[in-house]
Amino acid sequence: MQSPKIEQFIQLLSKLPGLGPRQAARLSYHLLDEKKEYREMLAQTIISLTQVKRCAECFQAHEQKTALCLLCASPNRDRSRIMVVEKDMDFSNIERAGVYDGLYYILGGVISPLRPKSQEKLRLRELYNRLSKANGVKEVILATSATPEGDHTARYIEQISEPFVKKNLKITRLGRGLSTGSELEYSDAETFKSAYLNRK
Amino acid sequence: MQSPKIEQFIQLLSKLPGLGPRQAARLSYHLLDEKKEYREMLAQTIISLTQVKRCAECFQAHEQKTALCLLCASPNRDRSRIMVVEKDMDFSNIERAGVYDGLYYILGGVISPLRPKSQEKLRLRELYNRLSKANGVKEVILATSATPEGDHTARYIEQISEPFVKKNLKITRLGRGLSTGSELEYSDAETFKSAYLNRK
């Protein structure tokens, strides 16, 4: 390697999630041969991310001058429901479905005993605080993944929410069943049981 | 290839579903080096499949002297429900879940316009006949896969069942939702919608 700058760039990129050293090298050489203007625009966009903040209530990324994001401030959303999702991209995907019209809460990940570092970013205490102050919220929908970690996270939230449940907050979970593409030959017992009981 | 018998065997095996020519060759040479007794047992078991019949009502494989299989003849099954499944292996997998205690109907595949040959084995007319005579059956559960072909097949069965629906037969489908392993980031709109509406 004759260029320390390329080497440094490959090392920086390799630390990003999902980028191995090979793809990092490929991206580095690609950017080296790109126009200077493209690199400058890319760098500026990265710098400008500092101006993006997270909503004080739901933790979505937004650029409003207010503490709240547009969705949390909107009079058109049903303020009696909060859907707790794991990640920013879950939120984007759910909004695309166009079915849900309540508020959100972006947890920032799942409880994962095997990767304790990833838990540091979880906003569990902030969720508790939000529920403490949540006037008019009647239902919290736990939209975690149907995986062991997602289930574990949902159970934990159910536990810390008990004081609010006693005050009539309803905690629900997304329904289980056949998802698009499921074949009966490969379905596990729990999926079949839910699909059977939810038949219509 | 110096052995016409090996060659013939490879060709016979290559026609079986899921066996390419390479795996067929591997199996052939493996059997060639197996003990004579193993080959004879294998051949005899294949011959003896002729004594296996399919149940006159549900089309499961069985070896009873009667026309009906043990499950269809059992007094312990709920005779007011029939679950229509695509394949023998769907039936085995559902029984393993231990949730359903009614009767079954093994269709023999799905309606697949792109593979008309596979439809020849479908027992749709026989299903119609069974429903015509089905005294005491109150519900038919269509347990087809959550795939375009599975949905298409379910809709077709709903259509041909209309005369029975008018006589109070209930036709249901397995519930949709998150199946085990589903992540919200990758869920399609229909799966999310069902999961949301079926929340609890």
Add this chain to the structure above:
Amino acid sequence: MQSPKIEQFIQLLSKLPGLGPRQAARLSYHLLDEKKEYREMLAQTIISLTQVKRCAECFQAHEQKTALCLLCASPNRDRSRIMVVEKDMDFSNIERAGVYDGLYYILGGVISPLRPKSQEKLRLRELYNRLSKANGVKEVILATSATPEGDHTARYIEQISEPFVKKNLKITRLGRGLSTGSELEYSDAETFKSAYLNRK
């Protein structure tokens, strides 16, 4: 499972290499719904494999009345060369290339310390015996795979062949280099080194 014969068949098939229980079940039900004539032909072909023997010299499968296979008995093959291959299918693939016109020796596998059972079928002692009696053989080409196990097997054969090497037998190995599809970005050092030294 209501048919013990189907169950027995699935178990027999599951033991074959490369067939898991699911594919075994799929094949079993497929054969159940096949015509009786097909099953009988399949069973008969399996039985008839007993008449296939392995050549006394090269261990290929053949059906001649003689001990030798047609290739070993042919006057058109170069009798001064023997190519040692791992498996029957390696032999078929090499013959298809149409480059080599000498004799063969099918070893029956590789030396694999991790799977000692698979070594029982190796014809190493028989190879030694053949080389002892091999009048006029000038070269033995070790055509084992370029894998750790293939290399290990080749080295072992080189060791047991030392007495014959002293009597002027030449032992060679297939050349290393870029194989079709190789990309330089992913090539290991040994492959590159051979490719570089064998350049032309």
Add this chain to the structure above:
Amino acid sequence: MQSPKIEQFIQLLSKLPGLGPRQAARLSYHLLDEKKEYREMLAQTIISLTQVKRCAECFQAHEQKTALCLLCASPNRDRSRIMVVEKDMDFSNIERAGVYDGLYYILGGVISPLRPKSQEKLRLRELYNRLSKANGVKEVILATSATPEGDHTARYIEQISEPFVKKNLKITRLGRGLSTGSELEYSDAETFKSAYLNRK
């Protein structure tokens, strides 16, 4: 999407090779939650790539004040050989093998009739010019991949090099054969033929 800056960043990243929209989104949100210092370092490294240049002779990335890179200027490399490689990463991988001690030429890709855009970056004319002036170069080794496009590119370079071949330049290609991991059962005829002819 409530943050136009995030949206812009995802779009910029999606254009990079090997990054789909989903991975681009994942990276964007990851960077949003990273420390400001990390983002600034990343941006600065991207900007600083403008100071990296490509060697006037071999087109490697370097940061010398001279036109030539360290390798091209080194007295320790054999200046009578030039190895033509497709990509920067091929060069890195070959150097790691520690076998070759001559000079290099980084072509910048392969001739790919199906992706004409990718050919714009190919330094074929520059290669012709370098060979015109190459005093003392006795051999050009075409180290393109053993793929149809790599072969096509090597043949094209052989054609444009004919004037130099007449003046005693030798053009070679890397040797073909079994590469690490190759199994005889799956080897194509050309690979086997080369491996057989290069045996030793």
